Amino acid sequence: MKIFVDRQLCENHGQCAIAAPQVFRMNSEGILEYEENVNDSLLPDVEDAMDACPVQAIFIQDQS
Amino acid sequence: MTTPTAEAPYLDISDPTFAMQSEALRNAREQSWYARTNYGIAVLRYEEVSKLLKDPRLKQGSAQWPEHHGVHSGLFYDWWTKNLLVLEGEDHHRIRRLLNPAFSPRLLKSLVPKFQALANELVDEFIDKGECEFVSDFAEPYATRVLTIMLGIPEAEWPTIARLASTIGLALGVTLKQDLHKVEAALDELYEYAEALIADRQASPGDDFVSRLVLANRDGDSLSDAELRNALVLLIFGGMDTTRNQLGLAMQSFMRNPEQWELLAERPELGSKAVEEVMRINPTVTWVTREAIEDFTYEGLEVSKETTVHLFTQSAGTDPRAFPEPEMNLLGEHAPHYGFGGGVHHCLGHFVARSDMSEALPLLARRLRNPRINGADEWMPDSGNTGPIRLPISFIKGE
Numbered sequence: 385m386k387i388f389v390d391r392q393l394c395e396n397h398g399q400c401a402i403a404a405p406q407v408f409r410m411n412s413e414g415i416l417e418y419e420e421n422v423n424d425s426l427l428p429d430v431e432d433a434m435d436a437c438p439v440q441a442i443f444i445q446d447q448s
Numbered sequence: 449m450t451t452p453t454a455e456a457p458y459l460d461i462s463d464p465t466f467a468m469q470s471e472a473l474r475n476a477r478e479q480s481w482y483a484r485t486n487y488g489i490a491v492l493r494y495e496e497v498s499k500l501l502k503d504p505r506l507k508q509g510s511a512q513w514p515e516h517h518g519v520h521s522g523l524f525y526d527w528w529t530k531n532l533l534v535l536e537g538e539d540h541h542r543i544r545r546l547l548n549p550a551f552s553p554r555l556l557k558s559l560v561p562k563f564q565a566l567a568n569e570l571v572d573e574f575i576d577k578g579e580c581e582f583v584s585d586f587a588e589p590y591a592t593r594v595l596t597i598m599l600g601i602p603e604a605e606w607p608t609i610a611r612l613a614s615t616i617g618l619a620l621g622v623t624l625k626q627d628l629h630k631v632e633a634a635l636d637e638l639y640e641y642a643e644a645l646i647a648d649r650q651a652s653p654g655d656d657f658v659s660r661l662v663l664a665n666r667d668g669d670s671l672s673d674a675e676l677r678n679a680l681v682l683l684i685f686g687g688m689d690t691t692r693n694q695l696g697l698a699m700q701s702f703m704r705n706p707e708q709w710e711l712l713a714e715r716p717e718l719g720s721k722a723v724e725e726v727m728r729i730n731p732t733v734t735w736v737t738r739e740a741i742e743d744f745t746y747e748g749l750e751v752s753k754e755t756t757v758h759l760f761t762q763s764a765g766t767d768p769r770a771f772p773e774p775e776m777n778l779l780g781e782h783a784p785h786y787g788f789g790g791g792v793h794h795c796l797g798h799f800v801a802r803s804d805m806s807e808a809l810p811l812l813a814r815r816l817r818n819p820r821i822n823g824a825d826e827w828m829p830d831s832g833n834t835g836p837i838r839l840p841i842s843f844i845k846g847e
Contacts, residue, residue: 395784396502397794402541403548414502432545435552438794439784 385424386445389416393441403436404429457483459490461735461758461831462622468734468762468830477763481747488756489749490735494770494783496747497759501736502791505744507536509737509756517624523632524619530674531682532796540792546671547679550660553799562597563807566590571815579822579842582699583692586812587839591691594804595684598657599645612638613688616681620833635681642680646673687797691804693732693828693835694787698722698809700836701730703820705776709813713846716810718778723805725776727787728765732835735760736789761786816843 387407389400396416400408407430408418422430434442457476460466467473476483477492484490491497500506511534514525528534532543549555570589574580592610596603615634618627645658653659661676671679702709712722735758743752751757765785766774773780788795795801822842828834 395498395790397790398502398792399544399548399794402544402792410504412504414499414504432549435554436544436548438788438790438798440553 385422385427385430387418387420387422387430388443388445389418390441390443393439395439395441397438399436399438400433400442403433408433456480459483459485461485461487461490464829466830468760468834469730473760473763477767482749485758488737488758489751490758490760492760492763492767494764494767497761497764497786498790500738500746500757501759501786501789503738503746505740505742506738506757507741508534508793509739510534511536511739513620514624517622519625519628522628523635524628527635527678527681528619531678533682533686533793542669543671543675543679544792544796545666546664546669546675547661547796549664550657551796551799553803555657555660556799556803559597560803560807563594563804564811566593566597567808567811571812575815575845578845579840582839582841583696583836584838587692587695587699587836590695590804590808591688594691594800595687598800599680599683600656600658601641601645609641609684610688612641613684616685617689638681638684639677642677643673645680646676683797686795687800689835690732690833691801693833694727694801695805695808696836696839697730697732697834698726698805699812699819699839699841701726701776702809702813703841706818708776708778709819711778712810713813713817715778716814719806719810720802721778722809723802724785725778725780725782726809728771728782728785729762729774729776731761731765731785731787732833733787733789734762734830734834736786759786815846816841817846819843 394416396410396414398410400416401410404426406426407422408416411417430444457479459473459476473492481493481496482489482491491500511529514528519525532540532547535543567590570586574585580586588610589606592606593603596606596609601609612634615630616638619631621627646662649659649662653663661671661679664670712718738757738759740751740753740755740757745751768774770783788798819841821840823840824838825836825840826838827836
C-alpha cells in the first residue's frame with residue numbers, strides 16, 4: 385500500500401511514530417519521515433497511526 | 449542553571465493574581481519570545497511554543513511534582529509516577545499504543561446521539577427559569593456524565609464520580625501535602641470503581657470503551673490489571689475537570705462575543721470550529737510544562753538540563769505574529785492551537801473532548817439566547833488549569 389501524509393496538516397506531534405515505528409519516525413530535528421510504500425501486512429499498525437494522528441493527516445492512497 | 453538575559457521580562461506565575469489575559473503579559477510577549485519566571489522560563493509566542501512543545505530535548509515536566517511537594521511514597525505517589533502523563537520513552541509508547549485505539553474518532557461517533565440527548569436533558573431542567581448556574585447546572589454534570597457514558601457506569605452515579613475527580617484534582621495544587629489524605633482516600637475509592645469495571649468486562653466483554661481497553665492487544669502484549677486501572681483513573685482525572693472548565697470558559701468567551709453565539713445558533717455545523725476557537729483564545733490548560741533533558745541553546749537562550757519550560761497556550765493562541773486578527777471568529781482560518789498540548793504527550797482524550805463540546809455548544813447557542821452574567825461569578829486562578837467555579841447566567845429561552 386502507499387502512504388500519504390498531508391504536510392499542510394501535519395504538526396509533527398509524532399503520534400504516528402509511536403503507533404507504527406516501522407513506517408513513521410521523527411528525525412533529530414523533530415520532523416516526520418516516513419516510508420511511502422509499505423507492506424500490506426503492516427495495515428493494522430498504519431490504521432492505528434491514522435487514528436492516533438491528532439490532526440488526521442495520514443491517508444492510504446488507493447492504488448486500484 | 450539557565451542563563452536568560454536580564455533584559456528578558458519577568459513574570460511571577462505563582463502570584464494568585466497573575467493574569468494570562470493581561471497587558472503585562474502582552475507587553476512581555478512584544479518584548480521577547482520568553483519571560484523569566486520564579487519557576488523556570490515561560491514561552492510566550494506561537495512559533496516558539498509550537499517548536500518547543502515537540503522538541504525531543506524536552507520531556508513532560510510533571511514527573512517530579514509529588515516530590516517537589518514533599519510526597520515521596522504512598523498511593524498517590526505510586527499512581528502518579530506510573531501514569532501515562534509522566535512516563536517517557538518506550539514505557540510511555542507501549543501504554544499509549546495499547547490505549548490509543550479505544551480513543552479512535554471512528555469509534556466515538558456512535559456516542560454522539562447520547563451526547564446530544566444528555567445536553568438536551570440538562571437544558572430542559574432549567575430552561576423555563578430563564579437562568580442557571582452554568583457550572584453546576586450544565587458544565588459539571590455534562591462533563592461527568594459523558595465519562596459515565598463512555599465507561600458504562602450508571603449515569604445516576606455521576607455526583608460520586610465528580611466528587612472523586614475533583615478531590616483527586618487537589619493533587620495539582622501547591623497544597624498537595626496537606627490535602628494528601630483526602631486525595632488518597634478518593635483515589636482508593638476510584639480504584640474500587642475501576643477494578644469492578646475491569647472485572648466485569650473481563651468476564652463479559654462487549655464492544656464498549658472499557659472492553660476495548662481490556663481486549664487491547666499488540667503483538668501479544670496487553671495491559672495488566674494495574675495498568676488498566678491506572679488508565680481509567682487517568683481518564684476520569686484528566687477528562688472531567690478539563691471539560692467542565694473548558695465549557696465554562698466557552699460560555700465566557702461567547703458572552704463577550706454575542707454575534708458569534710448568534711452565528712453558532714444559526715449554523716450548528718460550526719460546532720467544531722467553536723471548540724477550536726474557544727480553546728485558542730481561552731484554554732483551560734493555560735500552560736503546558738516541559739523539562740530540559742540536556743543542555744541546549746534555543747534562539748540564543750542557553751537552556752540547561754532540568755530547567756522547567758512553561759509553554760503558554762493562550763498567549764501563543766493570540767500571538768499577533770501567528771494571528772493577525774486574533775479575535776474569536778468561527779468563520780476565520782486559523783493555525784492550530786495547543787490547548788491539548790502537543791508532541792508525544794498530546795492529550796489522549798482530545799477526540800472525546802472535541803466531540804462532546806462540539807455537540808454541546810451549538811445546542812446551547814440555539815436554546816440559550818443572548819446569555820449574560822447574572823450575579824456574582826467566581827473563578828479559579830489563572831495558573832495551570834483555570835475556569836469558573838460559579839458562573840450564574842440569564843438568557844432568553846430559545847427552542
